[in-house]
Amino acid sequence: MVFISVPLYLGELGLSWDSLNHHIYLGWVADAPRFDKDHAAASNQAYQYPYLYWPVYKLAISGFSGQAAGVVLATLHLITVPPVWMVARALIPDQNRYGVTMRAAAVLLGYMSAVPLKMLESTGNDLLAAAPFLWAIALAFQAIAQPAPINDTRITRTALIAGLLAGLAVTLKLSHGPLAVLLPMLFVFCDGPWLARAKWVVLCAAGIFVGFVVSYGYWGYQLWIQFGNPIYPFYDGYFQLFRNVTGLHP
Helix, strand or coil: CHHHHHHHHHCCCECCHHHHHHHHHHHHHHHCCCCCCCCCEEEEHHHCCCHHHHHHHHHHHCCCCHHHHHHHHHHHHHHHHHHHHHHHHHHCCCCCHHHHHHHHHHHHHHCCCHHHHHHCCECCCHHHHHHHHHHHHHHHHHHHCCCCCCCHHHHHHHHHHHHHHHHHHHHHCHHHHHHHHHHHHHHHHCCCCHHHHHHHHHHHHHHHHHHHHHHHHHHHHHHHHHHCCCCCCCCHHHHHHHHHHHCCCC
């Protein structure tokens, strides 16, 4: 109710400069590829992973009012709330009134910063892009906070799932990459033999790789067919060398 109260109170939904530049266009691309119709229509950002931008585009062309679209997007943002609570519960495990109050305060503080508040009054999708990574962190913290005796199978499964979610987060926003590289190190802090901790770190790292490849694969394949570079336009100079050597002419 707090989330949807923002667009309901404003009576509209703001368009950020990002939205005007490429958010709507990328949603259009997600709806129907436009490689044969446009070139760099939104500069280099025209080739970002487009599928997260589809809801905003669909709401816009379906004739939703700004207020109604804002309610839908604010509701989608709710997916970020449970992992924030899970992290707060892992860090503040007290099972009394004080613990519950502190956890609630921690979650409120998390959503009182500028980034999430601005997302609720605009079409920005940073919260949605961050959602898989928030879940990955929450699962890792739950594994760290697991009481003895340690359940090896459960932590192994958690490490793999957290990695897959982090890989998806990198697909949605490549700037999550540096954080994803560090995520497996959280499993060093789990209780258990060092060999088991090393296994969990490796599994989480493998999960990140698999999660990224699987979720990014279809879009990367399309970029490869069109440009001979699955992450176009990034590092295109290196891929140009490969294209020259192999004679590939997309």
